[in-house]
Amino acid sequence: MSDKEQGILFVLSGPSGAGKGTVCKALMRRLPEMCLSISATTRQPREGEQHGVNYFFKTRQQFESMMASDDLLEWAEVYGNYYGTPREFVEQKLAEGRDVLLEIDIQGAMQVKKSYPNGVFLFLIPPSAMELEARILGRGTETEDSFATRFGAARSELQMMKKYDYVVVNDVVEAACERIESIITAEHCSVARNLFLLQEW
Amino acid sequence: MSDKEQGILFVLSGPSGAGKGTVCKALMRRLPEMCLSISATTRQPREGEQHGVNYFFKTRQQFESMMASDDLLEWAEVYGNYYGTPREFVEQKLAEGRDVLLEIDIQGAMQVKKSYPNGVFLFLIPPSAMELEARILGRGTETEDSFATRFGAARSELQMMKKYDYVVVNDVVEAACERIESIITAEHCSVARNLFLLQEW
Numbered sequence: 001m002s003d004k005e006q007g008i009l010f011v012l013s014g015p016s017g018a019g020k021g022t023v024c025k026a027l028m029r030r031l032p033e034m035c036l037s038i039s040a041t042t043r044q045p046r047e048g049e050q051h052g053v054n055y056f057f058k059t060r061q062q063f064e065s066m067m068a069s070d071d072l073l074e075w076a077e078v079y080g081n082y083y084g085t086p087r088e089f090v091e092q093k094l095a096e097g098r099d100v101l102l103e104i105d106i107q108g109a110m111q112v113k114k115s116y117p118n119g120v121f122l123f124l125i126p127p128s129a130m131e132l133e134a135r136i137l138g139r140g141t142e143t144e145d146s147f148a149t150r151f152g153a154a155r156s157e158l159q160m161m162k163k164y165d166y167v168v169v170n171d172v173v174e175a176a177c178e179r180i181e182s183i184i185t186a187e188h189c190s191v192a193r194n195l196f197l198l199q200e201w
Numbered sequence: 202m203s204d205k206e207q208g209i210l211f212v213l214s215g216p217s218g219a220g221k222g223t224v225c226k227a228l229m230r231r232l233p234e235m236c237l238s239i240s241a242t243t244r245q246p247r248e249g250e251q252h253g254v255n256y257f258f259k260t261r262q263q264f265e266s267m268m269a270s271d272d273l274l275e276w277a278e279v280y281g282n283y284y285g286t287p288r289e290f291v292e293q294k295l296a297e298g299r300d301v302l303l304e305i306d307i308q309g310a311m312q313v314k315k316s317y318p319n320g321v322f323l324f325l326i327p328p329s330a331m332e333l334e335a336r337i338l339g340r341g342t343e344t345e346d347s348f349a350t351r352f353g354a355a356r357s358e359l360q361m362m363k364k365y366d367y368v369v370v371n372d373v374v375e376a377a378c379e380r381i382e383s384i385i386t387a388e389h390c391s392v393a394r395n396l397f398l399l400q401e402w
Contacts, residue, residue: 186387
């Protein structure tokens with residue numbers, strides 16, 4: 001397999017309140033060739049969820065065996081269930097020449113960066129501190145204390161920007177998508193990913 | 202002046218026959234905000250050429266004094282005339298927050314890279330060796346010997362690709378322009394150029 005046919009892993013991450021989920025869905029609608037990474041989980045399937053479409057459903061034992069054999073690009077335990085990103089699915093799509101999009105929180109993205117440094121790491125941020133405040137309050141589920149906690153957490157998460165390749169301001173979803181599509185095109189033009197051209201001449 | 206308002210220098214270069222001039226003109230039509238770098242030269246102005254528009258016209262003494270005081274990002278002597286890129290014009294536009302486009306041969310680009318490593322270096326190439334052959338022959342000015350020389354030179358120039366940031370295949374001019382516009386957008390999203398955002402929160 002030459003480099004030519006190799007896809008690129010794009011990791012969409014950022015502080016909570018940035019709108020990762022919304023931008024990810026919009027991107028998938030706009031980019032029919034893009035492949036969305038499917039997570040593995042030990043939680044029970046909900047009605048309508050399909051194995052290999054929404055999640056790869058695993059037993060605890062299966063999941064822990066994947067952890068042990070480094071078959072996960074990242075994983076976490078949330079409320080007693082495991083969630084993780086199977087390496088095989090991602091690497092298979094990349095080898096087929098398909099780009100892969102992975103939407104994930106900052107902690108997960110930092111794990112992926114260790115196991116797959118060749119990925120392109122995008123940091124999505126709200127347009128301003130004021131806008132983040134409005135978005136957190138807009139959920140209408142916050143007490144004054146929990147608001148302060150969430151807002152403080154988001155501000156300190158913002159410092160993690162330095163560990164990423166690109167920062168994308170999510171002012172308007174479609175504008176953020178256009179920036180990300182430009183980044184995808186640019187990365188495919190990077191010299192490091194096109195050295196195979198030298199052999200063709 | 203914060204980083205926020207700083208423009209980016211895009212250096213468009215590549216082997217002869219790649220179509221640098223055509224792509225540069227098309228880009229300038231498509232990007233009204235882009236500022237084209239103006240060269241200094243010691244050659245006589247031709248009819249209609251204006252100082253500060255087509256070139257900065259200089260005496261040999263003026264030009265040599267610019268060389269001596271490192272006021273040129275690059276320079277060369279061609280058929281007894283000096284040509285070069287004045288640093289002040291470029292840096293002033295960048296400081297005003299304008300992006301600057303500089304179209305230049307590979308030797309010049311490598312000089313610019315030394316004096317302004319912060320620039321973004323684009324390597325434009327023809328879509329294939331066959332297409333390059335057709336383009337050189339298409340000029341209709343080549344003997345068999347001069348063709349072989351030019352073709353061999355272009356092939357060895359191609360190896361310089363490794364020194365650049367991006368490679369852009371010039372299959373169709375407008376498609377090449379779109380790729381370059383994506384690269385411009387992506388570079389404006391690079392974390393390294395957006396660290397000032399961390400102070401705003």
